Amino acid sequence: MKSLSLRIAACILLGASLVLVACQSTKSSTASKMLRFNFENGKGYDYEMNMSMDQSIQGAGPVKMDMLFYYSLDVTGEEGELKNVRARYDRFKMKMAVMGMNLDVDTDNPPKTEEESEGNPLAMMDKMFGAIKGKEFNMKINREGKVLEVTGFKEMVGSMLDSMGLKDQDREEAMKQFEDQFSDEKSKAQFERLLYIFPNKEVKVGDSWNRSTSGSGMTYNSKYTVKEIEGDMITLDEESEVESDRGGQHIKGELTGTVVVDSRSGLIVKADQDLAMKNESPAFTLHLKTSVKGKAR
Numbered sequence: 001m002k003s004l005s006l007r008i009a010a011c012i013l014l015g016a017s018l019v020l021v022a023c024q025s026t027k028s029s030t031a032s033k034m035l036r037f038n039f040e041n042g043k044g045y046d047y048e049m050n051m052s053m054d055q056s057i058q059g060a061g062p063v064k065m066d067m068l069f070y071y072s073l074d075v076t077g078e079e080g081e082l083k084n085v086r087a088r089y090d091r092f093k094m095k096m097a098v099m100g101m102n103l104d105v106d107t108d109n110p111p112k113t114e115e116e117s118e119g120n121p122l123a124m125m126d127k128m129f130g131a132i133k134g135k136e137f138n139m140k141i142n143r144e145g146k147v148l149e150v151t152g153f154k155e156m157v158g159s160m161l162d163s164m165g166l167k168d169q170d171r172e173e174a175m176k177q178f179e180d181q182f183s184d185e186k187s188k189a190q191f192e193r194l195l196y197i198f199p200n201k202e203v204k205v206g207d208s209w210n211r212s213t214s215g216s217g218m219t220y221n222s223k224y225t226v227k228e229i230e231g232d233m234i235t236l237d238e239e240s241e242v243e244s245d246r247g248g249q250h251i252k253g254e255l256t257g258t259v260v261v262d263s264r265s266g267l268i269v270k271a272d273q274d275l276a277m278k279n280e281s282p283a284f285t286l287h288l289k290t291s292v293k294g295k296a297r
Contacts (some may be wrong), residue, residue: 145195189215253277
C-alpha cells in the first residue's frame with residue numbers, strides 16, 4: 001500500500017511538472033503576434049508618464065526635476081494606414097530645483113491669488129503650464145507609431161496665451177518660454193519616443209528591430225527585442241545608444257528599458273526606462289528614469 005501511494009504521488013508530481021512546462025512554453029516559445037500601432041477608430045486611450053531627472057553640469061550646479069504628464073489620445077478618423085489622433089494635455093506636474101530656485105507647478109492646483117503668483121520668481125512659467133490644461137492638438141500616426149504630422153499647435157498656443165490675459169511684453173516672453181518647452185516639433189518628438197516602436201509585422205520571441213528617434217536635444221538609436229509573449233501581451237526589451245550635443249560637447253549615454261504592449265491595439269500598458277549619460281570634460285552627468293502607464297477607455 002505504501003509503495004502504491006508513492007507511485008501515485010510520483011505520478012501527480014510528474015503531471016504537475018508537465019503542466020508547468022506546458023504553461024511556460026505557451027507563455028513565451030512559439031507564439032507569434034501582429035505588432036503594430038492599431039488604436040481603434042472612435043476609441044480613447046490615456047497615458048501617464050512619470051519622469052525623474054538628476055543632472056549636474058560643471059559651473060552650473062545640480063538640477064533636480066520630477067515631471068508627471070497625463071495625456072488623452074482619441075482616434076477621430078482613419079486615412080488608409082494612418083490614424084488621426086486628437087491629443088489633449090489633461091494634467092501636468094513639475095518640481096524643479098535649480099540655482100537656488102524651486103519651481104512647483106501643478107495644473108490641478110494653480111496659484112490661488114495674483115499675489116501668490118507674483119511672489120513666485122518663476123510666475124510666468126507657472127501661469128504658462130497652468131494654461132496648458134485641457135488644450136488639444138492633432139496628429140497623424142502610421143502603423144509603426146511614427147508621427148507624420150502635427151497640427152493645431154499654433155491655435156493651441158494662442159488659446160493658452162489668451163487665457164493667461166497677458167500684456168504685450170509678457171505675452172512675448174510667455175511665447176518664448178512656451179516654445180522652449182512645447183512646440184509642434186517637440187511634441188511630435190515626444191510622442192514618437194513613446195509610440196514609434198512597432199515593426200508592423202508578425203513577431204515571435206527573439207525577434208528584434210531598430211528605430212531612431214530624437215527629442216529634448218537627444219538622439220536615440222534603439223533596438224527592440226521580443227522578450228515574452230503571454231496571451232495578447234508582448235514584452236519588449238529596449239537597448240538604446242543616446243547622443244546629445246550640449247555646450248559644444250558631444251555626449252553619449254545608454255538607455256535600457258522594458259515595454260509591455262497590448263498587441264490588439266498597440267497600447268503601451270507599461271514601460272520603464274533608465275537613461276545614464278556622462279562626460280568628463282566639462283564634467284556632466286545625467287540620470288533620467290521614466291515610467292509610463294497606459295489604459296483604454
